[in-house]
Amino acid sequence: MYDVVIVGAGPAGATLARLLGHRLKILVIDKRQLLEKGSSVRSEKSCGGLIAPDAQQMLARFGLGVPKEILTGPQIFTVRTMDIQNDFERYYQRHYININREKFDKWLVSLIPSEVHIASGAILKSFETVNDVIKVQYTREGKEQTVYTKLLAGADGAFSTVRRKLSPVTPAPKTYITIQEFYQTDSSYPYFSAIFDDEITDFYSWTITKNDLLVLGTAVSPKNQPYEKFLALKNKLFSKGFKFGSCVKRTGSYLLRPGRLNEICLGKGNVALIGEAAGWISPSSAEGLSYAFRSANALADAIQAQPDNIIAEYERNTRSLRMNIRLKLLKSPVMYHSFLRKIAMKSGFMSIDIVQGNGEAEKNGRLKCYENTLIP
Ligand SMILES: Cc1cc2nc3c(=O)[nH]c(=O)nc-3n(C[C@H](O)[C@H](O)[C@H](O)COP(=O)(O)OP(=O)(O)OC[C@H]3O[C@@H](n4cnc5c(N)ncnc54)[C@H](O)[C@@H]3O)c2cc1C
Structure with a gap:
């Protein structure tokens, strides 16, 4: 049984694994091949870098x-x-x-402590909560794998499977x-x-x-x-x-x-969302790396505080991040209205x-x- 299974080893997931990896039993799964140094397998996230x-x-x-x-x-x-x-x-x-964004992502993954289990080339298929434990199913090299965890962290980006399977929780951005x-x-x-x-x-x-x-x-x-x-x-x-x-x-x-703050979804029960999976990204510039780092840090702090309700603690830790999005939402109409x-x-x-x-x-x-x- 894992303490945390993290889906996605982009900037958000890799940061969460780095911050928690020495203390908790963690599995990271990612469909990309981010571990293989110099691998010829394309594993680039489309990004301005x-x-x-x-x-x-x-x-x-x-x-x-x-x-x-x-x-x-x-x-x-x-x-x-x-x-x-x-x-x-x-x-x-x-x-x-x-x-170079691909090298950047691989570098962030290389900083994850060696105790953390990493499954590259692994695709999340489904998850379900049974008696406070989450059963996670993914495929790797054509084989189905099942693991159990106390907490599932969805860090799987804009087209998040974790978020879609949680919905309808909040309106989507x-x-x-x-x-x-x-x-x-x-x-x-x-x-x-x-x-x-x-x-x-x-x-x-x-x-x-x-x-x-x-x-x-x-x-x-x-x-x-x-x-x-x-x-x-x-x-x-x-x-x-x-x-x-x-x-x-x-x-x-x-x-x-995101067009409104309520489109940012932090998760539900023992499932948390970080990075772009949650909707953490600037609505004015599409800058997303700072939000991936900040939300991962906020969730890591929430998990380490061992509260009864992790999502409520994570929400408290992201007050300033929400204020930041609010300011960008105020700036957007000036940037995106032709006359203004x-x-x-x-x-x-x-x-x-x-x-x-x-x-x-x-x-x-x-x-x-x-x-x-x-x-x-
Ligand atoms: C074209 C473009 C340009 C951008 N330019 C910039 C920029 O210059 N600067 C900036 O700050 N931001 C930029 N952004 C935004 C930024 O790239 C994202 O906000 C940031 O990557 C979010 O990090 P993340 O870790 O949340 O998600 P991601 O970086 O998207 O990582 C998600 C990870 O989850 C994995 N995954 C997804 N689904 C599954 C699944 N089912 N099973 C297993 N693994 C899965 C993916 O392989 C990936 O590794 C840009 C975005 C785009 C689209």
């Missing part, structure tokens, strides 16, 4: 520094905000750490489908572009450079011809001067966007001027093409 300041702060609080093998280039200090409808753009300074394509490029784009265009999506699209690859991504409604929208986005950016070489990789994934965004961008508040080759600052803000560098 940017560690934002809030996630950096959590890594600092955990006493962790990101190993250099996980970094990719360029390191990014600038967000280029492009409003296609209003034909306007601004640059903002922001400090991201640009990483809005679900987007994300598409990312990786193109060879010999131009350099030393910024993270955040692209707003209501014709493509009511959320946003982005470009990020990963070494010699330019990543173009978008989060769109699954119901509204997602790939056609992606191609329309690509065409628009091409006409703005972006150069897309041959496509070497395409990834896709679900993405949640135009006013905010035109005000130039917090934006930086781009210095041109002749030393003059670019203050106009009209959307134009800077092909190779921030300094046109």
